[in-house]
Amino acid sequence: MSFPLLTATAVVPAVGAIATAALPAAKRTAAKWLALLFSLITFALALVVAFRFDPGAGAPFQLTESHAWIRDFGVRYELGVDGIAVALIALTTLLIPFIILAGWHDADPLEEATPNRRWRPTQGFFALILAVEAMVVLSFEATDVFLFYIFFEAMLIPMYFLIGGFGDRAGRDGEEEAAGRRSYAAVKFLLYNLAGGLIMLAAVIGLYAVTADQLGTGTFSLQQIVEARTAGTLNIGTGTERLLFLGFFFAFAVKAPLWPLHTWLPGAMGESTSPVAVLITAVVDKVGTFAMLRFCLQLFPEASSWATPVILVLALISIVYGALLAVAQRDIKRLIAYASISHFGFIILGIFAMTSQGQGGATLYMVNHGISTAALMLVAGFLISRRGSRLIADYGGVQKVAPVLAGTFLIGGLATLSLPGLAPFVSEFLVLVGTFTRYPVIGIIATLGIVLAALYVLVLYQRTMTGPVKAEVTNMPDLRVRELVVVAPLIALLLFLGVYPKPLTDLVNPAVQHTLSVVDKKDPKPTVQVNAVPGEGRHGHAANDQDVEAAK
């Protein structure tokens, strides 16, 4: 038994959370630095994981750990990562330091509000963020359905406090008004996700019952169940499988969020501070889409292909609907929230297109969307913190006053509209192609999303950044060093992954192929067999041969 790397990756932030929370009220800055330190250590560990992980190796899950936990119910503490999980863990642990840095001063207003020795909002804020990180990482690693479920649900609690407890002082009307709306949003977030989670719990128990019935000993282990399916020892009845699938999918669709289960997102993202909003949309929601890919598809292949048409249509609606509503928003953060809804539509579309392009694209999309939204949302947060208003109408001509801020904002926006050369383009195009190869009509309608994305991003940029300079904006400072430190790496990453996404794709492809093999789907073949393989006789081309094999 080698060093439990995955456990460590999750434990470190947990310890960090406790340590941060334990600091006395006076040591505020110390708490901030401590949290940052722990998040960086976690990131380092995640990098180690990424390097120790070998995409070429045949095993679907690597770095596995397995201990008996609740013997009576066959619950095991089972961790393991495939390429997708590695990518998402890397994303999460990468984003958290930036979130912490961006939220450096988010808890200060509370400190001033209540000068109380026992009351330690700063410590709480950063401890909660780290706690969320720990849970998210664990839910990415868990290969035991029950274990996953626990953390999938548990991460709601710190998120609830983060949303309800800390807001940007940018409400139109007084703070208590804003506080009311905030707590409403938080409660809505909690109830929505809890409802989904409870339905999922029923499905989890049902799964256990089925396995216990058919395998003799009930199990929650993903691998065991998949193997049993392939071996034929376990065959869930069609009706049961569909019910279980729906139970799982509902929870993930709420988290994702998929139309029409999306209404909690704009409120939550609009009312919370922008780092927390990033935490929601870039980190926590990814668990939902990730779980669709890992659990829904692998546990219930037939049911997933049964439900595919409906889900695709819903995803399509999300894409167009989210984009259209984003166009009509007056509030910057809500606009970004609706844009995220549209993007999640793309991710789900890619997952259920059941093609290697679609699912690979969807996985890349999760990563890229995380980075791009983080960039856009954090810059928007800096903007809002300067002016103290979330309304687009309150801005104008910022570009003349704070060119760097405007520039970064524009790049974030361009990433959001998936401009070629930036990372999101790769994933979005892959998703579209993957969908198109199997469902041309849906693919074509989905491409409308490109145009609409351009619409809402450019309208946002034009109204806020261009035009004559508004009076309130005139003496707005440009980005500070801390803020540049936050934004610059994200933008660099966007550019790099846009130009050279190969490391990521190499990481993801085997996992996607494995998923597809479990679901037992093949990419549709091109109608015309081109004898000339593109770029044959080129040097340095051998790199993609295994991809050729994968395609065949």
Added chain:
Amino acid sequence: MNPVYYLYLAALLFTIGAAGVLIRRNAIVVFMCIELMLNACNLAFVTFSRMHGNLDGQIIAFFTMVVAAAEVVVGLAIIVSIFRTRHTASVDDASLMKL
């Protein structure tokens, strides 16, 4: 004549007692009705013991009596104390359970 009629009688008395419990407001009368129900049960037990030809039924009836006695003692005590504090024996007035 078939002794099963005793059972019918018991059922009838029991029902009357139950109805009494529901209808009367005076706690004491309610108690009496409960006693009536208990007695009906006793009658049934005794009849059963006769049917089965062993004395267990009577034993049960005996215990029922004891329990009934105890219950009456405590119950009446409660009524008395309630009456002292609230100057009424009506069960409807003791509706503190509703908030």
Added chain:
Amino acid sequence: MENLIALLVAAPLVGAALLLCGGKRLDRTGHWIGTLLAVASFAVGVALFADMLGRSADHRAMHQYLFSWIPVGGFRADVAFQLDQLSMTFVLLITGVGSLIHIYSIGYMEHDERRRRFFGYLNLFLAAMLLLVLADNYLLLYVGWEGVGLASYLLIGFWQHKPSAATAAKKAFLVNRVGDMGLSIAIMLMFTTFGTFAFGPVLAATGATSEGKLTAIGLMLLLAACGKSAQVPLQSWLGDAMEGPTPVSALIHAATMVTAGVYLITRSGAVFNAAPDAQLAVVVVGAVTLLYGAIVGCAKDDIKKALAGSTMSQIGYMVLAAGLGPIGYAFAIMHLVTHGFFKAGLFLGAGSVMHGMNDEVDMRKYGGLRKYMPVTFLTFGLGYLAIIGFPGLSGFFSKDKIIEAAFAKGGTEGWILGGAALLGAAVTAFYMTRVMLMTFFGEKRWDPKETHPHESPKIMTVPMIVLAVGSVFAGGLFSINESFVTWLEPVTSFAHGHSPVSATTVTASTIVVLLLGVGTAWLMYGRKPVPALAPRGSLLTRAARRDLLQDDFNDLVFVRGGTHLTTTLVQLDRSLVDGAVNGTAASMGGLSSLLRRLQTGFVRSYAVQMLGGAAVLVAATLLMRGV
């Protein structure tokens, strides 16, 4: 030698990176760096050109494979370049004209405090445009395609403090996005059909493909071309795009970017050749646009907008030619190159005029400028002669060939297209003469007190002169024993068309219509003085001033309709979708408050419930025994 190809793109890209991230310390030297890198790229292009000339016609295509970009399953996009004659032509045009305009901009943007950023954007555009023409697969082309779109967005909206500029930029990007949608769908279709989207395999495999699929691909490509090249129905953005600085209009919206559509169609020639319906659509679009642009050009009083209309119409010519198939491709490109020269020259001239007239664009406020800015007048005049196809100048050769080819299409189509082309030539002559007369001839309609028209500095005039020279001689040079056609033939496969009317007739008729156009223009604007305020004009004129009501249509259908749609959707989201959720919550509350009624607190009602329960139990046991 092949490894230099990447350098073509890299040089301006580096420039862009430097200038945009460099910060203030580069403000003084920025523009020189940008220009230098553009010129460097041009030099590399020339070197490659020389190398290419050295080879035999069939082995001129060069490839450079950099790295595998997106490998996922069967989907493999590489970052790889292909430099053949067609790309070469574009490379030279882009880098050449680009460099000239860089130089020109040094003077033109002298007093703008954001000049560094301007040059950064220009370099970015060069890089993207070169990527577009050098890509060896459609996806990489798509990158360049959107890249130029971005650059054009940034440059149109360069003066962002002007709301009109910002709006124009947004409009341009959005309309282009619609076209890009077409391109991406085309790429997807190729992937599903061929399993790849690299030029080589796709164009090689068109023979084995069903015509339906090819038609679909062709139409999608045409949609893309329409967006980028401002062809009907996606032409509405080009007029507003003139909000950008004039060098931008010259480089992007006249010489290079807007011709990308023509490049795309020519590049995908094999697809279109195999799909006649798509070809027909192309031809129709070309013909319609060339007339549309010409008519719009006639009515505009804003000199740049007039030129923009003419650009549309000229590109219409090219698209028309490209739609004619092998008989047209070469001439399309040829006209593209010559047009690059003279239209860039014209725009630079217009820019120089505005420069002298402190940024006045209304031609009705010009007049009689020829003696104040002789060089501008000369270069502009040469460009004018070239564009109207004055015998011996560039436009004459290229446009004449296109008209011939249009007739050569054969059948009624041939006649219609030829007629349209001829008509277009006449209108071109008319509106260009109009511009010429209103700007440089007639009495001065500007107030000498505040405007002091003067010749532009050398750094601006020199590029104009160079371009003028090009627009005079390029056409002739190209058509000396069809050197240009033979140069392009390996790529675009040339075929001589058999036109029902002889070449001489066509030439004669073109000259006739040319004279007609010039004459009418002179009658209307040369003989009698031009009113300083625009007369109301005929219905057609007023419609043409409003771009033939195209914007009004867009505004009515897309803008208004879209706004209504989104607002209603917001309402629905709040009331319906969210309402459902809150409704469930509320109903739960109501239910519980109903159940609360049962808890009266009266012992006896509880007793009733108990008795009811007991009765149910008894009934249940009885039923059990019964069953």
Added chain:
Amino acid sequence: MSTLAAAASTGEAVQFWLLGTVAVIGALCTVLMKRAVHSALSLAGTMIVLAVFYLANGAYFLGVVQIVVYTGAIMMLFLFVVMLVGVTAADSLKETLKGQRWLAAGLGIGFGILLIAGIGNASLKEFNGLGEANAGGNVQGLAALIFTKYVFAFEITGALLITAAVGAMVLTHRERTERARTQREQSEARVREGKQVPPLPAPGVYARHNAVDIPGLLPDGTPSDLTVSPTLRERGQIRDVSRESLAELKALERRTEDWLGRTSGEEPRPPSSGGTTPTERKEEAKK
């Protein structure tokens, strides 16, 4: 009758039908009587009938216990409590809870029907009477069972009874929280609240009537309620004798006058209601 037949004799049938009706009527009265006392009494009747039935069913011990414990002890307890609590006027049978009565009736009837149906469709045909069970005497049989098979239950019930007794004591025993008020304090309190400072007047009129149920008269001859106990007042058991005593006063004056020899009008007529006639009183006076 040591052996009890499985099928009951006709005599028992007659007894059942007679006493059964009595029992049911008793039960109904228990439920329906206005006054708690009457309910208690009718319940006692029912219980006695049940005791008889026990005897008839061969449960001799229980029959006796029923009479002793229930009708003897428990019912007496009830009566005591009734006296303690319910002396006040009878509680009305008017229903206060909406629909409670209908629900009760419906449920009661339904329940009864269910029970009877249950008994009916239970096949209770064979009756092996208590013949051999009671062979060694009923009490002995019970004793044997209680002290062997049910001994634990028995012990526990014992414990239960003790607990119940203690519980009853605890509940009813009133703990004096503050010390008793002295007479002084009481009088002070009386003065402070101001009404009826002196002790209450005595009942009776001029010591000629001193029954507690006769109110004393004020100087003008009107009776004062203060003089009779509130309990009697509540029950409306006050005898008003004011008018008659006034009449007697008049008669007395007449006699003194004609004893002094003054003649006057006709005889004063004795009051019609109650009291003794003046002629008797004359005799008294003579003694």
